[in-house]
Amino acid sequence: MSTPTVSFSELSKNSKRVADTLDRAQRVHITRRDGEDLYLTTARHDQQREETADITARLLGALIGTDGGARAIVRALPTVFPWVRHLSADELREFVAELIDATYDAAQLDVHANLHRVVVEWRATARILADPDLTARLTRRLPDEDHGEVIAP
Numbered sequence: 001m002s003t004p005t006v007s008f009s010e011l012s013k014n015s016k017r018v019a020d021t022l023d024r025a026q027r028v029h030i031t032r033r034d035g036e037d038l039y040l041t042t043a044r045h046d047q048q049r050e051e052t053a054d055i056t057a058r059l060l061g062a063l064i065g066t067d068g069g070a071r072a073i074v075r076a077l078p079t080v081f082p083w084v085r086h087l088s089a090d091e092l093r094e095f096v097a098e099l100i101d102a103t104y105d106a107a108q109l110d111v112h113a114n115l116h117r118v119v120v121e122w123r124a125t126a127r128i129l130a131d132p133d134l135t136a137r138l139t140r141r142l143p144d145e146d147h148g149e150v151i152a153p
Contacts, residue, residue: 003039005029011040050107057107060100070096081119083126095122 004025011018011030018040022028026045030038063069073096077084084092095118102115128134 003027003029005031008032008038050110053103053107057100057103060103064096064100081123083123083130086126086129087122091122091125098122 004021006018006021006028008030018028022040022042027039027041030040032038060073063073074092077092077096084095087095098118099115102118105111105114128138
């Protein structure tokens with residue numbers, strides 16, 4: 001289902017019409033010229049999204065706690081995140097642990113930025129590992145020279 005979009009000025013001028021749209025769609029995308037876009041949603045829709053996140057987090061947590069479930073998650077990861085093929089087995093386990101922790105944060109604490117950060121950072125790691133020249137440059141031994149204290153910016 002696509003989300004209807006209205007401008008902020010449309011919301012201001014025709015709030016009743018936007019509310020009617022919201023009743024039908026459960027969520028409306030509000031565009032703003034001078035700020036970040038917004039989403040207007042019904043309380044029921046927001047609660048359902050929170051419940052979905054909670055169920056997903058608990059299901060992943062329960063699966064990872066069993067041998068068969070952990071193997072299933074590891075086998076499914078390349079479908080969701082194709083770039084994980086560049087991670088070592090240890091890195092893959094670390095990614096899964098961080099992903100599950102961040103999923104719990106999203107569900108239990110309403111902190112979604114952690115989940116986004118985990119995916120972005122591990123994708124960046126995989127991007128580096130996919131390029132052997134870049135990996136070699138970034139993992140070579142640094143000279144033993146001491147250049148002194150690094151001053152905070």
